[in-house]
Amino acid sequence: MTQHTQDDTFSIRDLADEFGITTRTIRFYEDKGLVTPTRQGQRRIYHKRDKARLKLILRGKRLGFSLDEIVHLVTLYETPNDKLPQLQVYLETLTGHKETLLQQKRDLEQTLIELERAERECRQAIAKHDDVAPESTSS
Known part of the structure; x- marks a missing residue:
């Protein structure tokens, strides 16, 4: 298991404030499997990958992409090769x-x-x- 420093992790409130969205919006994307925080009890711990994905999701929304298109593009973005x-x-x-x-x-x-x-x-x-x-x- 990878150890994360405090600088690598974010609370749901950190991300909501940074992106100007509600925590409910982030939980919606979590329910859709687009972000996958770890948990410490009831507390969600988001990582750099989640933050990057959230940034891509919100950009896709601004461009008018459907949720299915966003999922597809986020998945493609994480392909390590070509x-x-x-x-x-x-x-x-x-x-x-x-x-x-x-x-x-x-x-x-x-x-x-x-x-x-x-x-x-x-x-x-x-x-x-x-x-x-x-x-x-x-x-």
């Missing part, structure tokens, strides 16, 4: 997300055009209605 397959999978994942976001952007731009047209037509209809409003009659 990095080229890792980079190729990462590039494919990035490219796929970029294409999805570009399509969403195009869809949003089209939706905004349609909303502006509908808004303009609605304002024109209101203006016409106001122009032909019946006059009040006085007796």
Whole structure:
């Protein structure tokens, strides 16, 4: 069993504070097997590997990756041999997300055009209605 110095270990609170996330989030990733702290009684002890994995997980989340994609990428990252397959999978994942976001952007731009047209037509209809409003009659 490897001995760890205090500098190599972190509490769940240490990691939560460092990454700006909740301890519940870290426990969720633990439940998914993405981080694997050791235990001293009820206390979780996280190591450098857990910290590095957590950093990768959060980066994947920021980039919009699914949890399955994150698991796959984290697993690839830890493969000790040739990095080229890792980079190729990462590039494919990035490219796929970029294409999805570009399509969403195009869809949003089209939706905004349609909303502006509908808004303009609605304002024109209101203006016409106001122009032909019946006059009040006085007796």
